Amino acid sequence: MQDSAIKAVLGPTNTGKTHLAIERMCGHSSGCMGFPLRLLAREVYDRVRAIKGDANVALITGEERIEPPNARYMCCTVEAMPRDGAGAAFVGLDEVQLAADRERGHIFTDRLLNTRGREETMLLGSATVEPLVRELVPKAEISDRPRFSTLTHIGPRKLSRLPPRSAIVAFSAEQVYTVAEMLRRFRGGAAVVMGALSPDTRNKQVELFQNGEVDYIVATDAIGMGLNLDVTHVAFAGLSKFDGQRMRRLLPAEMAQIAGRAGRHQRDGTFGTLGGQNRGSATPEFTEEEVYAIEEHRFAPLTHLFWREPEPRFDSLGTLIADLEASPNDPVLRLAPEAIDLATLKRLAEEPLGQTIRGPGNVRRFWEACSLPDFRQRGPDVHARFVARLWQDLRGGYLGADYVAARISELDNMSGDIDTLQGRIAAIRSWAYICQRPDWVLARDxxxxxxxxxxxxxSDALHARLTERFVNRRTAILMKSLGENPDLLPIELAEDGAVSVEGEPMGTIEGLRFTVDPSARHEDRRMLLAAAEKALPRLLGEKAEALAASGLEDLEIARGELRWNGQQLAKLEQRDGTVTPLLQPAPEVKALPEGPRTKLLAALEAWLAAKLEPLAPLEKMHHASANPEAGSQARALLLNLIAGHGYISREKGGIEHLPKEMRPFLRKIGVTFGALDIFSPLLVKPAPRQLLHALGVDRRPLQEAMLPVIPGGKKLPSGYRPAGDQAIRIDLAEKILRAAHETRAKAQAKDRRRKFVLDLALPVSIGLEENNAIRLLGVAGFRVQRAKPLAEGQFGPPRPDRWEWRPSRRKQQRAAPARPREGSAFAGLADLLS
Known part of the structure; x- marks a missing residue:
């Protein structure tokens, strides 16, 4: 082993690296190769099997094991690859740059460092990993291979302009099938390759493309990991993907890995993005730097690889976890982020279950159970519960064949929708993995x-179900009906707002707004909207008439709009001289036929007039301000009250200009002249304040219940004035102040003394604290003189505090500027300005 040759063949795609490795392996007496995907392992397995025969080649993945008794060549996923290379003469590791992957990188790093062939070891991958290979495997003989063909960027292309023999790469199952359906409609169809498909289904799809039965193939980014196809152009349906933690843009090296599928062998290839997918959304575009990097195969080198202890100790769960979390010694290695297997182990180790696991054998076996991949992708909590249940069965020995057969039989059900089938595939993959373990299941084979x-x-049922789904009966009906007589389109409106045509959903009507069925494809939406434009005016007109006659119970005013079940029917535009706003119909209402529109608007105006009844005092102010008999001073005060939405402080009201003889005129329309405020008591009640806020007229904060007393603050709700660290409604503040003045008048009528006793029971009963009541009274000119406490030795009730009223003369004088001489030009100007 120490003298075996180690070769690293690094470079871009389409350099024949995998083909070279296959030739080298077949030239040895035995061999083992590790691949990042089971689809790629299956593809190479088929190629080697064609050369060496079925009996000599094994396929080992997490979910599938084909092991002839005398197999000398093994094609494996990296996770399933024997760490010692099974003692093979040749060992190959494909896509070694994945050692920098956060989730699986530590496994690639371990194979890179430790798995060797007896005679030859070959490392295949991107040139970005070259500095790290030199650092970690100094004996490696590094070579690069030129790309057989050139790769050129041609920009975005719509589906209608995609060249034949193109591959479209998407990053979600939904996007894959969306693009495939559009190609079926406009370009004769497409093959589909996804990780969720079984190998047999995937092979049949690839044959469709390779045999020329279809000119397009739609695939996930798995196509970038070595699937060899006769592709001339690669179109990216997007440039971002979810990497398990977040949505992120692809790295240039990842883009090149996928784009490099174009131009196999000596044929040049092109790449670009797929344009015109969604109207109104931007087409994904490569930057100039990304294009240069992909075309010239120049990428930033990797700076580190992820590592995790490959041979942890199994003395105890704590020791195992500590070893798996130990940091590497080499500076170019980084401790791998916590993967799902370690997260599951740590979670279960803290539970009572973990306390029962003793001895190296049990700890090792428990770790193997925790290493079960999370095929269902439901997160650590759900996966940990599944592993815990599995361990309950494994701790006693083997899983019984009857038990496993029953679990598999539960999943042998081809009915259900797409999500259901995908969930079953994920579940059966878990059981396929479990069944591959030689020490877990009786009757394993x-x-x-x-x-x-x-x-x-x-997988076949899922593929068939998706195909059935995208052979859209609804679209066929619409295309036929729109082409013949669209006015007779049999569109129906259900009570829940669902719109359908011959039982097929078109969309929904919320309020009077039509929304296309969200499951409709991009090209279907235009037909659905065209059908809606023809048939919906009649249906919406009937709905509008029914709404007008219904009493409008669900109608509401919110943010200056009339809303029905959350949908806008009209905007409320404020007008001078009245509280009744002008209705500005929403586009959906404007689009109604004239008759229903007129009826609906009339009903809305009648409803609005009744709803605005609490604002009648404000409406009277509007009318009085336009009355010539009111005089300029009264009109000025009314305009101030209207601008204040029903109240204003005396200081700002300009009351000093109002002749006393005009006050009865204003009192008749509900104006109260308080000690501190001028207001209409009816307008500080909850209903009118809520209405003014909903109309968008009064933009100050709203206290919906108009509570008597609330906590104070810098910005008080409408209708309140400060009272110390509390705030009180202005009409109740006036009630307190009026009672104080009445008490003062009664006291002075008896003995003509300025000082009097004032009972604070009224403000306290309203909710004001005593200190805050004193501060409110102080603003109105009332001053308190605290009573002296009883002398020592005296008994009896405490002396009452004494009050007096001393309004600030200086402040009154500042607030009342000198009146110009009557009859002068300045007096006339003052009248105009008031």
Missing amino acids: EMASRARAVEAKL
Whole structure:
């Protein structure tokens, strides 16, 4: 082993690296190769089997094991690859740059450092890993191979302009099938390759493309890991993917790995993005730097690889966890982030279950159970529960064949929707993995065969279900009806707002707005909208008339709009001289036929007029402000009250200009002249304040219940004034101040003394604290003189505090500027300004 040759063949795609490794392996008496994907392992297995024969080649993946008794060549996924290379003369490791992957990198690093062939070891991968190979494997003979063909960027292309023999790469199952369906409609169809498909289904799909039955293939980014196809152009449906933690943009090296599938052998290839996928959304574009890097195969080298202790001690769970979390000694290695197997181990070790695991054998076996991949992708909690249940069965020995057969049989069900089938495939992959373990399941070979068969059936059923789904009966109906007589399109509207045509969903109507069925494809949306434009005016008109006659119970005013079940029917535009706003119909209402539109708007106006009844006092102010008999001073005060939405402080109201003879005129329309505020008591109630806020007229904070007293603050709700560290509603503040003035008047009528006793029971009963009540009274000119406490030795009730009223003369004088001489030009100007 120490004298075996170690060769690293690094470089871009389409350099024949994998082909070279296969030739070298077949030239040895035995060989073992590790691949990043089971699809790639299966492809190479088929190629080597064609050369060496079925009896001499084994396929070992997490979910599948084909091991002839005398097999001398092994094609494996890296995780399933024997750490010692099974003693093979040749060992190959493909895509070694994946040692920098956060989730699986530590496994690639371990194979890179430790797995060797007796005679030859070959490392294949990107040139970005070259500095790290030199550092970690100094004996390696590094060579590069030129790309057989050139790779050229040609920019975005719509589906209608994609060249034949193109591969479209997407990064989600939904996007894969969306693109495949569009190609089926416009370009005759496409093959589909995804990790969720069984190898047999994947091979059939590839044959469709390779044989020329279809000119396009749609695949996930798995196509970048060595699947060799006769592709001339690679189109990226997106440039971002979810990497297990977040959505991120692909790195240039990852882009090149995928784009490099174009131009196999001596044929040049092109790459670009797929344009025109979604109207209104930007087409993904490569930057100039990314294009240069891909075309010239120049990428930033990797700076570190991930590592985790490959041979931990199994003395106890604590020792095992400590070893798995130990940092590497080499500076170019980084401790791998916590993967799902370690997260599961740590989670279960803290539970009572972990306390029962003793001895190296049990600890090792428990770690193997925790290493079960999370095929279902449900997160650490759910996966840990599955592993815990599995361990309950494994701790006593083997899983019984009847038990495993029952679990597999539960999943042998081809019914259900797409999500259900995908969930079953993930579950059967877990059982396929379990059945591969030689020390876990009795009758292992039979159970593994059953699991593989069910997985293949589920994959085929999933593929068939997706195909059925995208042969869209709804679209066929619409295309036929729109072409013949669209006015007779049999569209129906259900009570829940669902719109359908001959039982096929078109979308929904929320309020009076039509929303296309979210599952509709991009090209279907135009037909659905065209059909809606023809048939929906009649349906929406009937709905509008029904709404107008219904009493509009679900109608509400919010943020200056009329809303029905959350949908806008009209905007409310404020007008001078009235509280009743102008209705500005929403586009959906404007699009209604004239008759239903007129009826609906009339009903909305009638509903709005009734709803605005609590604002009648404000409406009276508007009318009075336009009355010539009111006089300029009264009109000025009314305009101030209207601007204040029903109240204003005396200081800002300009009351000093109002003749006393005009006050009865204002009191008749509900204006109260308080000690501190001028207001309409009816407008500081909850209903009018809520209405003004909903109309968007009063933008100050709202206290919906208009509680008597609330905590104070810098920005008080509408209708309140400060009182110390509390705030009180202005009408109640006036009630307190009026009671104080009445008490003062009664006291002075008896003995003409300025000082009097004031009972604070009223403000305290309203909710004001005593100190805050004193501060409120102080603003109105009331001053308190605290009573002296009783002298020592005296008994009896405490003396009451004494009050007096001393309004600030200086402040009143500042607030009342001198009136210009009557009859002068300045007096006339003052009247105009007021």
